[in-house]
Amino acid sequence: MTLLGLTGGIASGKSTVAARLAEHGAVVVDADLLAREAVQPGSPGLAAIVREFGDQVLAADGTLDRPKLGRIVFQDPNALARLNAIVHPEVGRLSRERFGEAFAADPHAVVVYDVPLLAEARVADEFDRVVVVHAPADERVRRMVELRGMDEAEARRRVEAQASDEARLAIADEVIDASGTLEQTREQVDGLWRRLTL
Numbered sequence: 001m002t003l004l005g006l007t008g009g010i011a012s013g014k015s016t017v018a019a020r021l022a023e024h025g026a027v028v029v030d031a032d033l034l035a036r037e038a039v040q041p042g043s044p045g046l047a048a049i050v051r052e053f054g055d056q057v058l059a060a061d062g063t064l065d066r067p068k069l070g071r072i073v074f075q076d077p078n079a080l081a082r083l084n085a086i087v088h089p090e091v092g093r094l095s096r097e098r099f100g101e102a103f104a105a106d107p108h109a110v111v112v113y114d115v116p117l118l119a120e121a122r123v124a125d126e127f128d129r130v131v132v133v134h135a136p137a138d139e140r141v142r143r144m145v146e147l148r149g150m151d152e153a154e155a156r157r158r159v160e161a162q163a164s165d166e167a168r169l170a171i172a173d174e175v176i177d178a179s180g181t182l183e184q185t186r187e188q189v190d191g192l193w194r195r196l197t198l
Helices: 014-024 031-037 044-053 066-073 077-105 137-148 152-161 165-170 182-197
Strands: 002-008 027-030 110-114 129-134 174-177
Touching: 002 014, 014 027, 014 110, 014 129, 014 182, 027 031, 027 077, 031 077, 031 110, 044 066, 044 077, 066 077, 077 110, 110 182, 129 165, 137 152, 174 182
Parallel strands: 002 110, 002 129, 027 110, 129 174
Antiparallel strands: none
16 A cells, blocks of 8 residues: 655656556546546535635536636635635545545555645645656746747746745655656656565
């Protein structure tokens, strides 16, 4: 029974590492997918958001109007804090459910919690090991511009909005250097898997 926290800055290569771990047999639980599940129609999370922000944040089909909610919360730190106070506990509850299901199905499972904001949330101590996927900030900006077609200023803004590389590396038990080739990154993941499953 091993629970890994997997984190890394935007465009660091975290998804590549998660996919490789899944190929080896790890159960990957994706925090971003759980955040979407937490606010599906009929969910306690969406009901709480509507109570907090009003019906104006609902689309015509009853789903969350993310752009509209984003316009409200990203210009008001207090509103963003109120939204996070609703969504984060729901994501935590859903993630613990998924971990429990995975370990019930296989007590020897390696469960990977793919969570972008682990350094920001400061909950690294709940994991057996924290794996940080690292690539320098300039490389991540280059990837967002070249691979995602993002404007460079916007790419830099997104990198700077996250925890610093130093803060992420400070919580790492393992570091995957994803600044090289895809094959080099995969080889490091293969080595990590061998260490985990010896």
